[in-house]
Amino acid sequence: MVYENPDGVMIGLEIHVQLNKLATKLFCGCSTDYHTSEPNTHVCPVCMGLPGCLPVLNKRAVEYAIRIGLALNCEIVEQTQFHRKNYYYPDLPKGFQTTQYDYPIVSDGRVVIEGEDGEHVVRIRRAHMEEDPGRLMHMGSIDRSRGTLIDYNRSGMALIEIVSEPDMRSPREARRFLDKLRNILEYLDVFDSTLEGSMRVDANISIGGGDRTEVKNISSHKGAERALLYEIMRQKNIKRRGEEVVMETRHFDEARGVTISMRTKEEEHDYRYFPEPDLVPMRVGSWVDGILETLPELPDARRSRFISDYGMVDTHAKALTSVIRVADFYEEVASQVDPAAAAVWVSDVLKGELNYRDLTIASFTVEDMVKIIELVVSGKITEKGAVEIIRSILDEGGSPMDIVKEKGLLKVEGDVVDQAVEEVLKENPEALEDYFAGKEKSLNFLVGQVMKKTRGRADARSVREMMLEEIDKNYR
């Protein structure tokens, strides 16, 4: 099946990724560990662009950039340099942003995503290094601001701006691309997606070959999907009225779920790019082989390995490897119990329960998962009981064994179930007659009655078997 893309949607994304796993900023020794600090406490003369200061490039930031380029199947540039992008705005007190211009560190890559009609290639145009500006807080909403507060702690943080080609054909594909990209970056261990503002997205979108709009201020992957859905609707409405979409920058208002025109038009040459005289050029082509050797296993490779090493189905392998922490969690569990059982319990059950509660894998311990799987596999609790333990841990906390005792989840066997079967058959002669009259469903009812008597601690399948045996023996 081929996706027809009925509205001719073309989406390209620009993603700013903060390399927050670095210890210091891009051009100075200020610590990156500012997220819980007072404003303007991780700032130095280089961040402020004070006279006489000299920026010096963080070597590891360059290595991270190359690592990202390799993971995105990019070409790595032989020689490159930094430029000044001049603009006058208080998020950068220097009056310019130090960034890359005509020679991005990496370019021409590709990422394969789960598209509307199977595997879909999104081309990467380029990714370049630049510094993050400071954080502005508008007092009141952006269109009714009363003043602005500035925190320069973020100013000078190393960013990689990744620019895709307009290859995504729906908001859902855009979201999947972002999810995949985040996952790859986390596998590379270059950033922590849980920190605020670690990944920021601008989206370019057009429909039916018309002019595109750029949507800024998207702060989550879900937000990207919503902003793009809104833009498609807005642009379709404009075309329906016989008007043309205007090329412009729009601001996404997350709370209201709408995009707002920014009514600014800074053309590219207004930035007056020129080579940064305070930084010397760099020649890094020779680093590539060494970095390639230390590249960790990436999501797609891990997915294949899970299938071959643990013999799981592809849907499980995909679900387990789409977030690195889940994959690590799974492998720890699988090293202690049957890997096949672990695949089912982690990907089908645990992930489902976590998603339902909007929690991450960090809310559950390997130890508890191992214990629960052992209890099920050894037949001490039922599958239903195991799900109940997982839910209970997530909702109220506690350890598996305590919950088993507290809720009486130990599977009952033998005599107790035998007795329950006998009782149910005695107490429900009508149902039994219905069964003899050919109503298969009444057997289900009888099994259900046994489950009720044993409070779900019996195994339904074996109850059914015992029931049939008992009927054959004493009621025929």
Add this chain to the structure above:
Amino acid sequence: MITKEQVEHIGWLARVNIDEEDAFEFASELSTVLDYFGQLDGVDTSDVKPTYHVADVMNVFREDEPTGSLEQDSILANAEEIQDGYIRTPKII
């Protein structure tokens, strides 16, 4: 030839107010400067290696080790207005 409008645009980019009279003067002065660059454009440089930086140096890096920051008071010392540790500016969009 630089026009008065271009001068005003450049002034706006740098957030500098340029009055009518000055704009005319700057337009003619900047045109002279541009003319000098026009002369440079005429030189045949097809055999000259590009200069990426005036210092013939490459690959200057530092290790990823923190070296400390300034005190908050020093950072805020030059600000016109401050509030709760932030620098405060008039409304900007």
